[in-house]
Amino acid sequence: MTLLQSLLVIAVLIAVSAFFALAEISLAASRRLRLRQMADEGDPRAERVLRLQEQPGPYITVVQIGLNGVAILGGVVGEGSLTPYFARFFELWFTPETSQGLGFGASFVTIIAVFLIFADLFPKRLGMSQPERLAMVLAAPMQVLITALMPVVWLFTRSTDLLFKLLGLHAQRDDRITSADILAMAEAGAQAGVLALREQQVITNVFELDTRLVSSVMTSRDRIAWFLRDDAESVLRARIVAEPFSAYPVCRDDIDHVLGYVDAKEMFQRVLSGQPLSFDAGLTLHKALVIPDRLSLTEVLEQFRQAHEDFAIVVNEYSLVVGVITLNDVMSTVMGDLVGPSDEEQQIVRRDEHSWLIDGLTPIQDVQRALDIDTLPHAEEYETLAGFLMVMLRRVPKRTDTFSWGGYCFEVLDVDSHRIDQVMVTRTPA
Known part of the structure; x- marks a missing residue:
């Protein structure tokens, strides 16, 4: 050749x-x-x-x-x-x-x-x-x-x-797509410029709905604005002006005996049309959806869908009211800062490159995201920053209490009746 x-x-x-x-x-x-x-x-x-x-x-x-x-x-x-x-x-x-x-x-x-x-x-x-x-x-x-x-x-x-x-091996190709696969694809898309970072965060938030409990998003008991069934019209007017919300629980005697709720839009319509704000004069008392505090946000959405409601009372195992939640609360969790509150109302305020001022009731997932922390110790024992502090200190925190973990220093700045109002988080030098 x-x-x-x-x-x-x-x-x-x-x-x-x-x-x-x-x-x-x-x-x-x-x-x-x-x-x-x-x-x-x-x-x-x-x-x-x-x-x-x-x-x-x-x-x-x-x-x-x-x-x-x-x-x-x-x-x-x-x-x-x-x-x-x-x-x-x-x-x-x-x-x-x-x-x-x-x-x-x-x-x-x-x-x-x-x-x-x-x-x-x-x-x-x-x-x-x-x-x-x-x-x-x-x-x-x-x-x-x-x-x-x-x-x-x-x-x-x-x-x-x-x-x-x-x-004993499987010869067939496994083409099942998991949530981890979708999140990895979204992250790759963001890195390639196909997805905006905010769009990627929305996708991540959707998959977090299964792991976040209702208690991490709800308005807590001490922040609920509510009415008594026999409150005078002047009391109702004063409260909706001082604490504007989309709905208000209506109770008998105390907040743990909920009769229903009243829609704020209906109250405004009656005020604008000159009608009296009184339950005896035609103000509608809606039946309240009551859900347990151990539900995930995905389960809350399903409850809202089945009941055709967008407002719910959250109770614990002792049938005590621990908070209220609306459909908007859940959707705000998904959309993040796209529909979030103004800077003055945010639960996490970044002071500078290395420090944050955080509300004690901020969901721990939001804290982790802001601080870029993947995991926290004993994560199954708490849902808010205040809970994290209690677990780490093993007691109810007091003002000026501090501890360090994972390269961050946590300092309690303000406590109101055992409730942690503000926490200063500072990144410590490596």
């Missing part, structure tokens, strides 16, 4: 090897969601690739047969055709025996380098850059090869399946 013929054979072998390498990586790297979208749009090639991903055994068998066969032939052809020429070149400086060994080594390295670059690295990087498009193009010829080599493919595939079975 002449040198030109040998080089032509090597070029053909490289092309065949590149084809199989491209087929392998494009199928493995193809995104199932993208393929499903194209299949739903009517592309039959995408449907073919999806079927191959579901049963990849025969496909991979053909790829490996092709790659290994080409590798063996390439070594034989390359060594036999290039070694004499390299040997003659080295004979200019070395003895014939030494030149023969050096020629073999140079031929081996050259063939390996050429195959590595043109038959492996380049096609695989190409396949990674456009996996779905290339997989759809290569699926048809690969299907032909699978059919042509069916006896051999069947033998190797069944042998591999038997090995999986003996080892």
